[in-house]
Amino acid sequence: MKKLTKLALLGAAATLGATSANAAIVMGDVTGGNSGGVFVQETPLPGFTVGNNQQQSPNLFAFDEVQGFQLTADLAGIAAGTFVNSHYVYFDPQNSTTMEGNVTFDGNVLAILTATGQMSATDALLGNSNVTYQNPGLRGLESNDSASFAGNQVFVDLRASTPGDYIRVITLSAVPEPGTWAMMLLGFFGLGAAMRRKPATSTRVRFA
Known part of the structure; x- marks a missing residue:
């Protein structure tokens, strides 16, 4: 979840930091x-x-x-x-x-x-x-x-x-400049990749 949030913030920062055409x-x-x-x-x-x-x-x-x-x-x-x-x-x-x-x-x-x-x-x-x-x-x-x-x-x-x-x-x-769109797409791509990635699960085995 933390990684997902970080990617979302990076995408937003890239979008806000870019200038207009x-x-x-x-x-x-x-x-x-x-x-x-x-x-x-x-x-x-x-x-x-x-x-x-x-x-x-x-x-x-x-x-x-x-x-x-x-x-x-x-x-x-x-x-x-x-x-x-x-x-x-x-x-x-x-x-x-x-x-x-x-x-x-x-x-x-x-x-x-x-x-x-x-x-x-x-x-x-x-x-x-x-x-x-x-x-x-x-x-x-x-x-x-x-x-x-x-x-x-x-x-x-x-x-x-x-x-x-x-x-x-x-x-x-x-x-927006082409560079703006590129950064936006990069941010969205990273966000999508993080959303598709399932967290690893662990199995606990108990012996009687």
Whole structure:
């Protein structure tokens, strides 16, 4: 019975310890503006720095941040307890120029953070651990920029020079990762095996 209980607890721990599935960037496109750039999806390596004229490029960039994070407080209209994924989208040209484009994710967009305070406050929780985020006073979007979303797409219309335009996109994380299912199945398999195993019996013989 003790072994059965232990296996059940291990199965539960494996299930609770796993994270939700990644809601990654699928694709992006530059649809207008005069920058002459293209969409570039990045995979930051340790030591990568973004913001405050670090890129100086005509391209529209995006990369994935934290995945399967459970909010402990309400954020931008998203209720506490929701599992979310975070993504960074930015435009940091060398000269003053314009950019129109879109980014598609494999999960529905819940909110876009566009204010300097919002972004700096969420770097530690939602940022990519490989990335150092520069946080100038004009980080985010200004009054002549816009960002909107519908379903799993974000649309941007940006006018940038120094220090660039930056947004954090929050998408819904709801489907367990394959690793989660594997751990769940392993736990259930062990539980089933323990239930099928009969305890050894002993026979006592008495002599008259």
